[in-house]
Amino acid sequence: ALYRKVNLIEFKQSLIDTSKQIGAVMFILAGARIFGYVMTIQRVPDLFTVWMTGFTQNRIIVLLLVNIALLFLGMFMNSSTILILTIPILQPLLSSYGVDMVHFGVVMTLNVMIGMLTPPLGVT
Incomplete structure (x- = not known):
C-alpha cells in the first residue's frame, strides 16, 4: 500500500473522510470556546x-x-x-x-x- 498509486475516486473519498473528521474536531473546539466564554463570564x-x-x-x-x-x-x-x-x-x-x-x-x-x-x- 505504500507504493500504490491513488486513483481519483480514492482521493475524493479520502478528502470526504478527512473533511468529516475535521468538521467533528472543529465542532468540539467551537463548543469548548463557548464553554470557556461562559465560564469566564460566570467567573x-x-x-x-x-x-x-x-x-x-x-x-x-x-x-x-x-x-x-x-x-x-x-x-x-x-x-x-x-x-x-x-x-x-x-x-x-x-x-x-x-x-x-x-x-x-x-x-x-x-x-x-x-x-x-x-x-x-x-x-x-
Whole structure:
C-alpha cells in the first residue's frame, strides 16, 4: 500500500473522510470556546479557587484531590475532552498554590492515561 498509486475516486473519498473528521474536531473546539466564554463570564475558575483555598491551604491535599478527580474523569471521558474542560478551571487554582505548570501537565497526562485504562470503559 505504500507504493500504490491513488486513483481519483480514492482521493475524493479520502478528502470526504478527512473533511468529516475535521468538521467533528472543529465542532468540539467551537463548543469548548463557548464553554470557556461562559465560564469566564460566570467567573467559575475564580470562585473555584476561592472555594478550594478556603477548604485547605495544603498544596499536597489539593494535588491529591485533583489526581482523584482526573482519574475518575479518565474512566468515563476522552482525554482531549478532559483537557479542554479541566485546564481552564484547574490552572488558576494550582497557580495560586504555587504548583509548576509543567509538573501539573505531567501529572494530568499520567492520571488521564491511567483513568482511561481502568474499568468501566477502558477506552484505550
